[in-house]
Amino acid sequence: MKKTLAFLLTLSMVLTLSLTGCSKKSGRVVNVCGWGENIDPDLITAFEKETGITVNYATAESNETMYALIKQGGADYDVIVPSDYMIAQMIAEDMLAELNFGNIPNFSLIDNQYKNLPYDPENKYSVPYTWGTLGIIYNSAIVEEEIDSWSVLFTDSGRYAGSIGMIGNPRDAIGAALLYLGYSVNTTDEAEIEEAYQLLSDAKSSGAYQGFFMDQLYDKMESGETAICTYYAGDFLSMYMNNSDLRFVVPKEGSNWFVDAMCVLKDAEHKEEAEAWINFLCKTESSLANMDFIWYASPNAEALEQYPAYYEEQNGEPLDPMLYKVMAAPADVLSRCEPYNALPSETQALYSDLWVQLGIE
Amino acid sequence: MRNRRSLFALPYVVWMALFVVAPIVLVVVYAFSSADGGFTLENFAHMGDYAVVFSRSFYLALIATLLCLLIGYPLAYVLARETAGVQRVAMMLIMLPMWMNFLLRTYSWMSILEDKGLLNRLFAAVGIIDLGNLINGGLNSLCAALNSGPLAWLNGELGTQLALFAKRSTDMTFFHMINTPGAVVLGMVYNYLPFMVLPIYSVIVKLDNSLLEAARDLGADTLRVFRKVVFPLSLSGVLSGITMVFVPSVSTFAISQLLGGKNQLLLGDLIETQFTGMAYNPYLGSAISLVMMVVVIVCMAVMNRFGEGEEQAVML
Numbered sequence: 001m002k003k004t005l006a007f008l009l010t011l012s013m014v015l016t017l018s019l020t021g022c023s024k025k026s027g028r029v030v031n032v033c034g035w036g037e038n039i040d041p042d043l044i045t046a047f048e049k050e051t052g053i054t055v056n057y058a059t060a061e062s063n064e065t066m067y068a069l070i071k072q073g074g075a076d077y078d079v080i081v082p083s084d085y086m087i088a089q090m091i092a093e094d095m096l097a098e099l100n101f102g103n104i105p106n107f108s109l110i111d112n113q114y115k116n117l118p119y120d121p122e123n124k125y126s127v128p129y130t131w132g133t134l135g136i137i138y139n140s141a142i143v144e145e146e147i148d149s150w151s152v153l154f155t156d157s158g159r160y161a162g163s164i165g166m167i168g169n170p171r172d173a174i175g176a177a178l179l180y181l182g183y184s185v186n187t188t189d190e191a192e193i194e195e196a197y198q199l200l201s202d203a204k205s206s207g208a209y210q211g212f213f214m215d216q217l218y219d220k221m222e223s224g225e226t227a228i229c230t231y232y233a234g235d236f237l238s239m240y241m242n243n244s245d246l247r248f249v250v251p252k253e254g255s256n257w258f259v260d261a262m263c264v265l266k267d268a269e270h271k272e273e274a275e276a277w278i279n280f281l282c283k284t285e286s287s288l289a290n291m292d293f294i295w296y297a298s299p300n301a302e303a304l305e306q307y308p309a310y311y312e313e314q315n316g317e318p319l320d321p322m323l324y325k326v327m328a329a330p331a332d333v334l335s336r337c338e339p340y341n342a343l344p345s346e347t348q349a350l351y352s353d354l355w356v357q358l359g360i361e
Numbered sequence: 362m363r364n365r366r367s368l369f370a371l372p373y374v375v376w377m378a379l380f381v382v383a384p385i386v387l388v389v390v391y392a393f394s395s396a397d398g399g400f401t402l403e404n405f406a407h408m409g410d411y412a413v414v415f416s417r418s419f420y421l422a423l424i425a426t427l428l429c430l431l432i433g434y435p436l437a438y439v440l441a442r443e444t445a446g447v448q449r450v451a452m453m454l455i456m457l458p459m460w461m462n463f464l465l466r467t468y469s470w471m472s473i474l475e476d477k478g479l480l481n482r483l484f485a486a487v488g489i490i491d492l493g494n495l496i497n498g499g500l501n502s503l504c505a506a507l508n509s510g511p512l513a514w515l516n517g518e519l520g521t522q523l524a525l526f527a528k529r530s531t532d533m534t535f536f537h538m539i540n541t542p543g544a545v546v547l548g549m550v551y552n553y554l555p556f557m558v559l560p561i562y563s564v565i566v567k568l569d570n571s572l573l574e575a576a577r578d579l580g581a582d583t584l585r586v587f588r589k590v591v592f593p594l595s596l597s598g599v600l601s602g603i604t605m606v607f608v609p610s611v612s613t614f615a616i617s618q619l620l621g622g623k624n625q626l627l628l629g630d631l632i633e634t635q636f637t638g639m640a641y642n643p644y645l646g647s648a649i650s651l652v653m654m655v656v657v658i659v660c661m662a663v664m665n666r667f668g669e670g671e672e673q674a675v676m677l
Contacts, residue, residue: 065637072643162537168623170639204624211540211622216471225475345640352640359626360413 028053030273033060033077035260036215037238038130040293047280053273062169062214070095070265077265078274084259085171087126088119088342096125097264103275106282111301114259118341126261127278130296132233133329133337134172134256137217141245142227150180150251152228154199157208165220165229166200168212170355171340172256173200176230179253186341190350197354201361221246232258233326234296240323248326250333257329257337259299297328304328388654391647404648411631411649415656418628421542422610425549426557429606432550433557434599438591440558441565448566455555467548467619474539474547474620481535490533497529540622548616549606556605564598565591600665608657628653 028051036059044055058077060066063086069075082090090096101107107127114128138147143160153176157164167173175185177196187193203209210226218235220226222242236248262281264274280286287303288310290296298304307328311319329337343351395401440451458466473479484490538544568591576586614629623630628649635646 062637064639064641068636068641068643071641168618209622209624211624213622216619219472220475223472223475223477225477348640349642352634352638352642355638356411356626356631356634359623359630360411 028270028273029056030054030079030270030277031056031058031077032079032081032277033058033066033075034081035059036061038081038260038294038296040289042293043281043286043289046286047277050280051273051276053276055277064169076269078268078270079262079264079277081129081260081262083340084117084119084261085340085342087261087263090263091120091125092342095266097266097268097271098124099127099264099278100271100275103272104279104282106279109282109284109300109302111299111304114299117259118339119259120261126263127282128259128261128299129281130234130290130294131257131259131299132296132327133250133333134175134230134232134258135236135248135250136228137221137231137236137239137246137248138228139221139224139226139243139245140247142224147228147247147249148252150176150253153177153208153230154180154203157203158206160228161206161208162210163227164203164209165211165213165217165226166204166209167230168214170351172230173212174351174354175256175340179251179255182253185256185338186343188344188347193347193350193354197358201358204358205361233329234294237295237323237327250329250337252336254336254338257334257339259339260296291327295327385654388647388650391644392651393648394644396644401644404644405652408648408652414626414628414631415653417625418611419656419660421546421627422549422607425546425553425610426603426607428546428550429554429557430599430603433554433602434561437558437561437598438565438595441562441568452562455558459555463552464615464619467552467616470544470548470551471539471619474544476535476537476539478539480538484536485534490535493536494531494533497533498531501529501531539620540624542621542625544620545617545625545627548620549610549613552616553606553609556609557602560601560605561595561598564595568594596667600667603664604661607660611657612653 030053032055034057038059039057044057047053048055058075060069063082066075066080066082067086067090070077070080087096104127110128114131116123120126136147136150136152138152142163149156152160153164153166167176174193174196177199178185178187178192180199181192181196183189183192183196210220213220213226213229217226217229217231218239221229221231221239224243224245233248236246240246240248262278264271264278268274281290282300284300284303284306287298287300288307291298291303291307292311292314298307308319308324392404393400393402395403440448443451471478475481481490572590572594573586576590581589612629612632614627614633617623617625617627617630621627626634632646632649632653635642635649
């Protein structure tokens with residue numbers, strides 16, 4: 001999800017793919033759908049060279065867009081990389097294939113902490129790809145205090161009226177309000193969700209928010225147009241590289257931590273190739289290269305541990321421990337974070353209705 | 362003979378059937394279906410909740426269309442009377458932006474209109490923002506003077522209103538443009554203006570000059586020639602221009618998301634939400650699309666009545 005900015009990137013991706021597609025006539029292909037800016041493109045070439053399998057890499061804008069595309073039968077992907085809650089939903093709807101872990105020996109490199117998570121309790125369908133946290137990003141050149149609470153987006157938003165960019169998807173926006181109120185992000189209690197919505201709606205009508213953004217936030221945060229926003233740790237690091245005044249905080253009330261994992265669709269035509277691809281990405285070298293490119297933490301324990309050294313080797317300077325802490329949130333931060341579960345369809349409908357309501361007001 | 366000739370139209374007929382008629386049929390089917398596949402009217406039951414979104418979208422699209430007409434008609438008219446060389450260059454310039462992706466162009470407007478964007482930096486550099494503060498300051502003192510001087514007797518009744526006038530901001534550092542309905546309208550006008558200019562231009566450029574000469578011979582002045590001859594004859598271009606600007610404006614979602622900041626939901630956003638939002642509900646999405654299509658078609662039909670007796674305007 002997380003990152004799409006790139007209509008441009010997609011375009012260049014499509015171009016490179018069509019070019020490589022022409023040059024290689026090997027019959028074996030794998031169709032992958034990931035998020036924009038969520039893989040080091042060199043890995044695609046390396047995999048193609050190593051296995052002779054051609055990778056068709058497409059991108060989706062969000063879990064929901066990808067889900068809709070697959071549901072409508074408009075896509076013949078083999079490998080997809082949904083987030084935890086979407087995986088749970090897709091397993092429940094029988095859309096995913098059970099993986100043959102015999103073909104994915106590198107699965108053993110994945111930290112046990114990221115195996116058998118509630119979205120795939122027996123770990124039959126998914127192999128974790130990245131993980132991270134949701135938090136508040138703010139510009140320390142504009143915001144003088146140290147932010148540590150979600151309140152700055154809601155009850156205390158008056159101080160920063162007109163300079164807050166709220167996140168543009170209902171799950172995270174209402175989720176932040178639920179966290180502030182001390183409720184679970186997975187609550188199905190209508191009253192709690194309505195209360196969270198009210199916070200959002202009040203802040204919106206008081207003029208606190210510039211708008212509801214997703215990947216536009218890259219530009220807006222980097223240029224200082226927006227002073228405070230809610231977004232994901234990995235994307236913060238990308239922004240930080242262009243503006244070192246930015247800060248990331250996982251608020252004291254807690255937050256969401258998410259896992260994006262690779263899955264194979266039930267009716268995938270190239271299951272073996274798909275598993276080869278997944279296996280390739282689990283390798284420590286792949287994970288390191290990927291982390292250096294996309295800034296999302298890898299669930300590969302070895303890679304995560306080696307990353308600061310790898311960064312120093314690649315960039316000739318040590319990795320700022322602050323950045324490493326944002327990337328790989330330490331246990332005390334994770335302990336106050338909660339993953340998203342799949343919500344029952346009535347709750348999803350409620351979120352959707354409230355989100356529309358917010359736009360109507 | 363006639364049948365054989367109609368064979369030539371076959372490729373397009375097949376195209377239309379596959380990519381225009383079939384999708385519309387699907388939209389209709391979905392709109393009257395429930396999630397379990399049965400017939401239902403449930404999808405239309407809450408359409409009233411979205412009345413605000415409908416009226417907002419039609420209102421903004423209408424403004425954008427009027428602006429396009431006001432800018433586009435004179436441009437097309439003047440252009441059609443220019444020499445062939447000028448026309449070629451002007452056409453190039455009108456078409457040129459369309460060679461670049463629509464989303465990229467809209468994305469650029471975001472950087473232009475932001476509070477700390479290009480335009481505001483330009484305004485600050487050339488002193489327009491200071492000028493704005495100065496004017497506001499002047500208006501403030503004028504209001505204050507009027508309130509205490511010649512209009513003091515009004516203070517009883519109108520005092521509050523005038524006091525409001527006297528509170529213009531004098532410490533602006535930027536003009537707020539992005540994430541407002543105005544920015545959305547600007548995005549529409551910018552993106553769809555060529556669709557207004559081109560059809561009008563192509564009608565006017567083909568006008569038979571002898572008609573204009575005849576009108577003048579019969580004693581009509583320039584204004585009268587325009588009103589009685591040129592404008593009625595260009596009406597078909599105007600009508601198709603209006604259609605081609607209004608319809609995409611009313612259903613846009615990219616423009617409102619990038620320039621409007623999703624603060625005010627438009628129809629396109631509402632429909633998109635049903636497909637890619639939290640709850641995947643293509644049935645409600647189709648129902649809203651269907652209602653929108655019907656409303657648009659009714660609008661177009663009403664409008665085409667104005668053009669009746671002239672030439673047939675293109676419907677959709």
